[in-house]
Amino acid sequence: MSDATAGVPAVGTNQIYTLHVNGEDRDVSDAWVGESLLYVLRERLGLMGSKGACEQGECGSCSVLIDDELVCGCLVLAASAVGQQIVTIEGIAPVGAPSDVQQAFVDAGAVQCGFCTPGLIMATHALLDRSPEPSEYEIREELSGNVCRCTGYGRIIDAVQRVSVSRRSDAASASEVAS
């Protein structure tokens, strides 16, 4: 067992534990140990950006990063994430200063109701970190765990491709400057 389980409260007790969220230690007090990470983030820590649309791992609305891995917050017990680095949509960029992915979603028309959007932003950041120039099929495959009911995905794929292209040209001009 990793040391991540060291601070996990025993089942059936209401205890205080600490989650490391978006670079800060956040105490979770008087919580029932059966609560999901999604519930604790939203209802106990007030981080409402992560959404729940199925609570069974099918829609991706609740996507967060745990130790750099994209997971469904609805499928993780909050108390089991003690000692791990949790990043939510609120930790992606400061309010009012969207990340390149976030801005591309707005510009490309990838947002309608926006309920799927935080999860898709998390998944897109994870995808582009792993694979900076994904093919269209790769985008479709990698983001297929995030359901969007409004857009039909066309503008979302466009947004992801825009970021990929702009990051590549940024990198190219940076290396030109360097050489």
Next chain:
Amino acid sequence: MSTTAPVAAGSVVDPTITGRLGDSPARPDGVAKVQGSFAFSGDLSADGFLWGATLRSPHPYARVVSIDLSAAWKINGVEAIITAADVPGKPTYGLISQDQPVFAAEYVRFVGEPVAAVAANHPDTCRRALEAIVVTYEVLEPLTDPERSVDGSFPPIHPDGNVFRHQRIVRGDTSVTGEVVVEGDYEIGMQDQAFLGLEAALAIPDPGGAGVELYVATQWLHEDRHQIAACLGLEDEQVRLTLGGVGGAFGAREDISLQVHTCLLALRTGRPVRIAYSREESFLGHVHRHPARIWMRHHATVDGKIVKIEARFVMDGGAYASTSSAVLINAVTHTQGPYKCDNAVVDGWAVRTNNLPCGAMRGFGVVQACFAHEGQMDRLAAACGLDPVEIRLRNAMETGDRLITGQVIENVAPVARCILETAALPLPDEPVGGHDGDPMRLPGGAGLTADRSHIRRGIGWGVAIKNLMYSEGFDDYSTARCVLRDGVASLKFATSEVGQGFVTIAGQIARSVLGVDDVVLEPIDTTIGSAGSTSASRQTWMSGGAVDGACRLVREQLFAHVGSQHGIDPLRLAIDGRDVIDTMGDLRVPVAEASAGVTFEETFEHHHRPTEDLDEDGQGNCHTAFAFVAHRAVVDVDPELGLVKVIQIATAQDIGRALNPLSVLGQIEGGIAQGVGLAVMEEIIQTDGRVRNANFTDYLLPTMLDMPDVLVSLIEEPDPMAPLGAKGVGEPPCISSTPAVVAAIRDAIGKDLTRTPVRPSDIVF
């Protein structure tokens, strides 16, 4: 800024101003939505709030013998438990007829019908309290076959009877026959709207219970308020609604779900109450697309011209009325599709059963009719030896033609152009089974799925007509207020923003009419008149018309003000860029300066032209306006495993005018996704009135991998009847995309598929 710079006659609009009509500015709520700070209704909270939850019937039909709350009351943290006995006002609600109980009193009529509700300190306390409520039922045999409601062989399961509505349409010479006759039975499964943002609300009681404030995701604030107030036994004014952020709607938020329950619990406890449905509860708690069985017989000449259509519709409305009667009228009045037809006999029923209640979903009855008439057009093409495009062109409706209701199509009706422009879009260049070496493009994707050499490709067509706005004499209107001060326009309306982007369009209208850059949107709530429902593809037309009207009235005030200051007839003034200009002189005053320290305010109600009821032969001008669309689908099918990969959808849509081209594209692609879903995967399965797949593991939604490439051609022929020239664009994309995909599967495997969604077993066996 100078006020007197001379202007060259015919000067152009300042190109630096963006965000006007015809542009595609960013959504005003876009940054908040991508950053996770946009508050959806389920994100709202209040100090000292309680959680609410609903106990639901496990039986499709049963008599409620007794309800024992004693064990539930003993659970720590439970603050309220309410049942039918605790509803102070009208015990029932409903959009058209109020036949649905707030809580079941004597009978439960579908699995999922609310029986009681609790308020407690934690969702898990609520769950345990619901489990502790003991309801004794006398289980009854359920009515699940809609044909038994039609033929009257099942005793009434509701005091209002088992038939919501029967409508007949008789037109022209009903004895005429065609040289070519084709007929078919078609079946459409029950589709769920499956918006992602689950039902959620926050109710805050007024001190002393004098009223209540409700934050809720809904499509029509004022209608909700009216129904809620009646059930609470309050005046409309005592109930105030504010739109909570809406995570999609698609028709499922047109009816009441948790609204009354949340308010009742808040009033009972004197504390704020939140209710948030789970996905399973959402499947049970809102209405769905009507499953339908449709028979059609088309008579035609040998060269494929339709002579007469006979049809019979049976639409299963489930346990309560909702909008079933209006859905039926939409279905039967669209029997002919976008084709000329002078003679018809149609019989349609919308009936009550003990299945899940059905009501509004994007397409509203026309989806069902279109699936049948497009199947018929393909049969007719085959019988006449014509291809699917030719048969449709030969019959294509034009402006001035009549529906089988006798109503003349007065709108722009570019049906042939929709078909031809769709046909002109390129077919996919990818080989059958996808590009070599890419298993993701195989039907069923990677893994032990299709053998590439066995895959068959097919192409299919679907063309549709869709009515816009409400029908049958309903005085539909929308209200908007515009305030201009210091160069900033503020807009107020109660139009539900459900994701479609009306908030973007509203700002574009104000910028175009008033020459301002800054537009402030006031909260969307019931402190202004109704905007009507965000449904029926109506808000750009109706609320767009209201915002446009209010802004134009404000502009008149502005011109009067500038005119009187400068001694110029206001009729000579116009907006140019950000300025008021004298079209016959050299005056140029920035709008910001002209409105500095002055407030111009106007409220405007936009009504559409009146419509009529149908008579008993189904004749009458019952609809307001129409839009048209064509779809062509390309699919790859694995006939051995019954798997389908939709490769491409091409579409040309009659939109009038693209007020925001990017939004239009989003509506088209999103609608097609729902049409593809209904064609190949989406269906709520019920056996004996019990839902088998009320979750996203078993109710399948198209993912990014399931969505085909979409090619779009926008047909812009501004409609003189539309306030801004723009037709509604939301519904047409999901109407004929479904039959196009199913036709493509038929084309691929040569089978007579008459049911949607197409299941693997329909393909294999």
